[in-house]
Amino acid sequence: MDANDLIFTRISQASIIIPTVIALIRWRLLNDQLRLLAWVLIVSSLTEICAFTLVEGFKVSNNLFLYHFYIIVLFVLVNRIYKRTLKELYSGVTANWILFIFLVFALINTVGFQPFQVFNSNVIVVAGMLFIFYSLSYFYHRLTVGFMEKWYQEPLFWLSSGLLIHYSSTLMLFFAVNFMLDKSSALIGVSWMLNAGLNVLLNLFYVLAILNSKNYE
Amino acid sequence: MSSTGWLFWGVFGMLFLSMSVIFFFLAYQRRILKQQKEHQQKEAEYQQQLMRANLLSQEKERNRIGKDLHDGVGAMLSTSKLYFRHLKQEEHPEKFDELKKKAIDLLDETMTSVRRVSHDLKPIVLERLGLVEAVMNMADQLNESEMIKVCFNNDWQGHMDKEFELNWFRIVQELLNNTLRHSGATEVHMELSGDTEQVRFEYSDNGVGIKSEPTTKTGLGMQNIVSRLSLMQGELRYGENNTAGISLKMFSAIGLVKRDQN
Numbered sequence: 001m002d003a004n005d006l007i008f009t010r011i012s013q014a015s016i017i018i019p020t021v022i023a024l025i026r027w028r029l030l031n032d033q034l035r036l037l038a039w040v041l042i043v044s045s046l047t048e049i050c051a052f053t054l055v056e057g058f059k060v061s062n063n064l065f066l067y068h069f070y071i072i073v074l075f076v077l078v079n080r081i082y083k084r085t086l087k088e089l090y091s092g093v094t095a096n097w098i099l100f101i102f103l104v105f106a107l108i109n110t111v112g113f114q115p116f117q118v119f120n121s122n123v124i125v126v127a128g129m130l131f132i133f134y135s136l137s138y139f140y141h142r143l144t145v146g147f148m149e150k151w152y153q154e155p156l157f158w159l160s161s162g163l164l165i166h167y168s169s170t171l172m173l174f175f176a177v178n179f180m181l182d183k184s185s186a187l188i189g190v191s192w193m194l195n196a197g198l199n200v201l202l203n204l205f206y207v208l209a210i211l212n213s214k215n216y217e
Numbered sequence: 218m219s220s221t222g223w224l225f226w227g228v229f230g231m232l233f234l235s236m237s238v239i240f241f242f243l244a245y246q247r248r249i250l251k252q253q254k255e256h257q258q259k260e261a262e263y264q265q266q267l268m269r270a271n272l273l274s275q276e277k278e279r280n281r282i283g284k285d286l287h288d289g290v291g292a293m294l295s296t297s298k299l300y301f302r303h304l305k306q307e308e309h310p311e312k313f314d315e316l317k318k319k320a321i322d323l324l325d326e327t328m329t330s331v332r333r334v335s336h337d338l339k340p341i342v343l344e345r346l347g348l349v350e351a352v353m354n355m356a357d358q359l360n361e362s363e364m365i366k367v368c369f370n371n372d373w374q375g376h377m378d379k380e381f382e383l384n385w386f387r388i389v390q391e392l393l394n395n396t397l398r399h400s401g402a403t404e405v406h407m408e409l410s411g412d413t414e415q416v417r418f419e420y421s422d423n424g425v426g427i428k429s430e431p432t433t434k435t436g437l438g439m440q441n442i443v444s445r446l447s448l449m450q451g452e453l454r455y456g457e458n459n460t461a462g463i464s465l466k467m468f469s470a471i472g473l474v475k476r477d478q479n
Contacts (some may be wrong), residue, residue, distance in 0.1 A: 139242045147246050147253075165235045172231035173224070182220040190221050194228050 002185075005192045012196035012203075013048045019206035020045040029213045033084050034155055040077045041206060043070065065116035067124070072106050075099070075127050078163075082134040085156055089141045098130065125174065128167040135164035155209040162205025169198050267447060270440035277437075285334050293327040340386065348382040349373070349409065352389050356407070359393065365403060367393070372410040373417075381472030384445045385418065388467070391438050392420050400424025402462055413473055421456065421464040 023030065023038035030038055047070040054060040076099065083095035106123045114120045138160040148154050177183070177191045300320035304313065343351035349371050356367040377385070389407070396402050402424030411417045427439075446453055449469040456464025 136238070139238065143242065143246060143249075147250050149250060151243060151246070161239050164238065165232060168235040169228050169231045172227050176224050176227045180220050180223070184220065187220045187224060190224055194224070198228075 002189060005189045005196075008193050008196040010052075012199040013052065015200045015203045016041065016044045016048055016206075019203055019210055022207060023210045026210060026213055030210075031213075033081055034210070034213050036077050036081045037155070037159060037206070037209060040074060040081075041210075043073050043077070062117055064119050068106075068110055068116055068120050071120060071123050071127050072103065075102055075106075075130070078131060078134065081156075081159070082138070086134070086137055086141055088145050089137060102126065102130065121174070121178075125171065128171050128174075131163045131167045132171075135160040135167075153212050155212045158205050158209040158212065162202045162209070165205070166198050166202035170195060173198070267440060267444040270437050271444050273437055274441050282334060282338070285330070289330045290327055290334070293323050293330065297323045297327065339383075343382060343386050344379075348377060348385055351382075351386050352407065352409070355389065355393065359397075359405075365397065365405060367405045367407070369407045370409070372408070373412075375411060375413050375416065376474040377416065378472040378474060381449055381469075384449055384472075385416070388418070388442050388445055389420075391442050392465070395436075395438050396422045396424060396463075400426070400462065415468060415470045416473060418467045419456075419465070420467075421462060423462040426461060426463050 020038075020041040023034075023041050027035070027038065047066055051063045051066050054063040054066070079095060079099045079102075083092055086095075105126060106120075109120060109122050110116065114122055138156060142148060142157075148157065151157050173191055173194055177187070180187065297320050300316050300323065304316050304320070306313075308316070340351055342354045352369055353371075356369040359365055359367045393405065396405055400422055402422035405420070405422045408419040409416070410419075443453060446467060446469065449471045451467055451469030451471070454466045454468075456466060
């Protein structure tokens with residue numbers, strides 16, 4: 001990664017602070033569901049800060065173990081958000097089963113396939129796919145159960161849009177980089193920049209979701 | 218194309234695809250919402266039309282009663298008053314008896330008129346004997362006139378609230394009235410059926426029929442029927458026999474009294 005790519009990556013990592021600060025300021029306006037989203041932001045911010053501190057401050061060469069914990073906490077929180085949102089579409093038991101199977105899978109993956117020193121790509125890919133599934137379910141649910149006249153005031157619309165755009169694109173990026181034979185430094189640099197851009201985009205959607213919290217029914 | 222190019226196209230392709238899903242969702246939702254609003258607007262217009270028809274019908278009925286009272290009862294009472302003015306004890310007994318008889322005859326006629334107006338407002342046979350007898354009575358009266366042959370079959374053994382009986386009675390009245398005034402029919406067939414859960418009424422005649430199903434532009438009478446049915450959460454269906462005359466089926470499940478509630 002060259003200096004420019006590093007700057008872009010650091011900016012994208014730091015951009016999570018903006019929705020987190022907004023969420024903390026508006027904490028009182030958030031309902032239970034949006035407080036779960038606020039926790040997603042807090043956990044993401046803390047993970048990024050820890051990852052940065054470990055590498056830059058303590059000169060630890062491998063901070064990948066953080067992401068093993070981060071993805072699990074992230075999935076639990078998102079699962080809980082959509083469990084409530086999609087309660088008319090799927091039963092709570094289904095959401096609990098998805099969570100249970102995911103946790104077992106993450107544990108088996110860490111113990112047997114991708115230990116703490118290795119990037120837990122398997123779990124991240126599965127989580128990304130489930131996030132896409134949740135987002136699409138949300139849109140389907142909205143079309144079948146309840147329409148929103150002022151969709152732009154709906155926090156869950158922005159969250160689902162953000163998750164769908166971010167995870168579908170990053171999964172594509174992930175597969176492209178992993179399955180391409182030519183792994184030149186230029187390709188890696190571009191993939192880092194694209195990833196950084198997609199992170200900023202997701203954080204922008206988080207901001208929109210939190211800013212519309214007062215309209216949430 | 219270089220690997221970097223493929224990477225760009227892949228990621229932007231996926232970005233475009235996911236955004237297309239969101240735009241499709243928004244466009245589809247917008248279309249459905251628009252359709253819903255249009256439907257609600259049509260429904261509101263239709264309800265308004267029914268309400269207007271109801272009010273017009275009430276006004277028409279008031280005018281008719283007013284006219285009956287003014288032209289019939291009022292005139293007869295004025296004449297009676299005139300007779301009473303001329304009644305004097307010193308009058309010749311024969312002349313006195315003649316005036317007295319005329320005055321009493323006129324008062325009898327007035328009472329009959331008042332009874333007729335009152336009967337029109339609330340039919341006594343309906344009040345005392347119920348819907349089936351009242352419809353039979355109507356059919357008998359028309360059959361006696363020999364202008365039209367009315368056949369009424371009753372298979373319904375249920376009981377109904379008085380308020381709803383009056384609604385059904387008015388519907389039958391309105392249908393017969395339409396047939397007599399507009400259809401040129403020589404035969405009418407009516408059938409009342411159903412059970413404790415639902416009442417069904419079928420009506421047909423061999424007249425000229427109507428061109429289309431009732432819309433907001435149909436006559437006041439038909440709108441009144443629809444309005445009364447809608448008050449009873451009922452349903453009106455046009456029969457399949459469109460060769461001649463009119464054929465209607467009406468259903469309602471409101472206002473029925475269960476047997477154990479009697």
